[in-house]
Amino acid sequence: MKVDKAIKATFNTNLIILNGFLVALLVGTILLMLPVSSASGNGTDFITALFTATTSLCVTGLVVVPTYAYWSIFGKVIILILIQLGGLGIISFTIGFLIIIGKKISLKERKMIQESYNLDSAQGVLKILRKIFGITLKIEGIGAILYSIQFIPEYGIVKGICYSVFHSVSAFCNAGIDIIGNDSLVKYHGNVLVNFTTVMLIICGGIGFIVWLDIGGIISEIRNKKLSPNKFIERMKLHTKLVLITTAILVGGGFLFILLFEYNNPDTLGNMTFGNKCLAALFEAVTLRTAGFITVPQAGFRDGTFMIMCGLMIVGGSPFGTAGGIKTTTLALIFLLTWSTIKGKEDIEVCRRRINKQNVRSAVAIGTIVLSILAVAIMALSFTEDAPLKVITFEAVSALGTVGLSMDFTASLTAIGKLIIIVLMFFGRVGPITIAMAMAGRARKDRKITNYPEKRVMIG
Numbered sequence: 001m002k003v004d005k006a007i008k009a010t011f012n013t014n015l016i017i018l019n020g021f022l023v024a025l026l027v028g029t030i031l032l033m034l035p036v037s038s039a040s041g042n043g044t045d046f047i048t049a050l051f052t053a054t055t056s057l058c059v060t061g062l063v064v065v066p067t068y069a070y071w072s073i074f075g076k077v078i079i080l081i082l083i084q085l086g087g088l089g090i091i092s093f094t095i096g097f098l099i100i101i102g103k104k105i106s107l108k109e110r111k112m113i114q115e116s117y118n119l120d121s122a123q124g125v126l127k128i129l130r131k132i133f134g135i136t137l138k139i140e141g142i143g144a145i146l147y148s149i150q151f152i153p154e155y156g157i158v159k160g161i162c163y164s165v166f167h168s169v170s171a172f173c174n175a176g177i178d179i180i181g182n183d184s185l186v187k188y189h190g191n192v193l194v195n196f197t198t199v200m201l202i203i204c205g206g207i208g209f210i211v212w213l214d215i216g217g218i219i220s221e222i223r224n225k226k227l228s229p230n231k232f233i234e235r236m237k238l239h240t241k242l243v244l245i246t247t248a249i250l251v252g253g254g255f256l257f258i259l260l261f262e263y264n265n266p267d268t269l270g271n272m273t274f275g276n277k278c279l280a281a282l283f284e285a286v287t288l289r290t291a292g293f294i295t296v297p298q299a300g301f302r303d304g305t306f307m308i309m310c311g312l313m314i315v316g317g318s319p320f321g322t323a324g325g326i327k328t329t330t331l332a333l334i335f336l337l338t339w340s341t342i343k344g345k346e347d348i349e350v351c352r353r354r355i356n357k358q359n360v361r362s363a364v365a366i367g368t369i370v371l372s373i374l375a376v377a378i379m380a381l382s383f384t385e386d387a388p389l390k391v392i393t394f395e396a397v398s399a400l401g402t403v404g405l406s407m408d409f410t411a412s413l414t415a416i417g418k419l420i421i422i423v424l425m426f427f428g429r430v431g432p433i434t435i436a437m438a439m440a441g442r443a444r445k446d447r448k449i450t451n452y453p454e455k456r457v458m459i460g
Contacts, residue, residue, distance in 0.1 A: 033049040144161075
């Protein structure tokens with residue numbers, strides 16, 4: 001009976017997340033349709049408003065109209081709120097607001113937080129939520145201060161502060177929406193401060209709040225002399241280790257491949273100094289992890305780099321963070337499953353731990369579902385859009401991974417194409433979360449085991 005209640009609670013949380021996103025999306029769309037939201041003072045059509053609200057709430061970054069020029073200050077504030085809401089999550093944001101206004105949080109609401117962050121119990125969830133909000137505000141605050149060093153002298157105090165806050169929130173939430181100009185951060189491709197700040201914010205948001213809580217807890221134990229600094233790595237949870245290792249491999253590998261493949265390409269890195277090439281290659285490797293800012297135009301990348309870019313976009317960031325994609329841990333578990341199969345091992349082991357088999361099956365299922373949806377979307381877009389398959393594929397992968405990068409194609413989408421991209425962005429942000437939670441809920445259920453005869457199927 002308790003198990004059935006736990007499963008029911010999981011599915012209730014899934015519905016709340018889904019409905020919460022839909023309600024926020026509808027409200028955001030209506031607000032952006034108002035004349036006050038556009039710089040011209042005219043109302044915005046439904047598709048453009050819906051697309052902008054979706055790309056903001058799903059922290060993607062694809063835009064059909066230039067954000068810096070089309071939207072008024074009011075419209076940009078709505079976009080910023082949607083970005084922050086989408087980055088933190090509907091449940092966290094809503095309950096955080098209830099805490100601020102002093103409302104007592106019920107046991108049911110605590111259980112929702114537990115389910116949405118996949119915590120072991122509901123005990124202390126409000127404390128954890130406060131820490132998440134605190135981490136977010138601190139990191140975004142530091143990012144805004146660093147940006148202001150560049151933006152205030154360049155744009156003035158008021159505009160410089162607004163630009164700093166907007167881009168700090170957008171980078172930490174992995175949204176990739178900017179209000180500087182048509183070329184995003186291209187003019188800052190050699191600016192170490194802007195590049196470093198953006199990369200730092202993207203990675204911090206992308207590795208996930210659970211990792212930050214784990215690392216923060218270990219640091220607290222060391223400060224209180226309850227743990228030796230030498231035990232720092234050993235004390236980390238397996239989830240944290242997998243996230244950090246996989247992130248380092250993807251960013252490091254992406255950097256090297258992009259630098260190698262694009263070193264002499266005049267359309268991307270070819271005309272830069274060696275230092276700027278390294279900086280731009282690193283930025284590209286990081287922004288592909290669902291961030292969406294650019295310092296190099298995307299249309300000029302070679303086909304080999306294009307393959308690397310699509311792979312990084314599909315993987316995205318890490319669970320319970322601000323990034324999208326199938327997530328680093330999903331990739332890690334699929335790789336470990338493959339390696340164990342090659343080695344002929346029954347169990348999947350890493351860091352002296354054995355991975356739960358249901359966990360691995362869930363990872364394979366998520367990867368398969370996401371890739372299947374991507375394939376269907378690319379086929380649909382190939383019928384509705386008049387563009388090369390490479391450009392269409394890049395757009396679809398970017399939308400599903402909630403990345404926001406484009407080969408200058410988004411504004412040219414047909415009405416049907418825009419709707420397809422909207423669905424991809426929405427699923428890319430909400431889908432993997434709800435799928436993972438639903439499968440985790442099912443895994444708790446005590447099922448009657450049926451011992452059917454075992455058979456082998458020929459493969460290969």
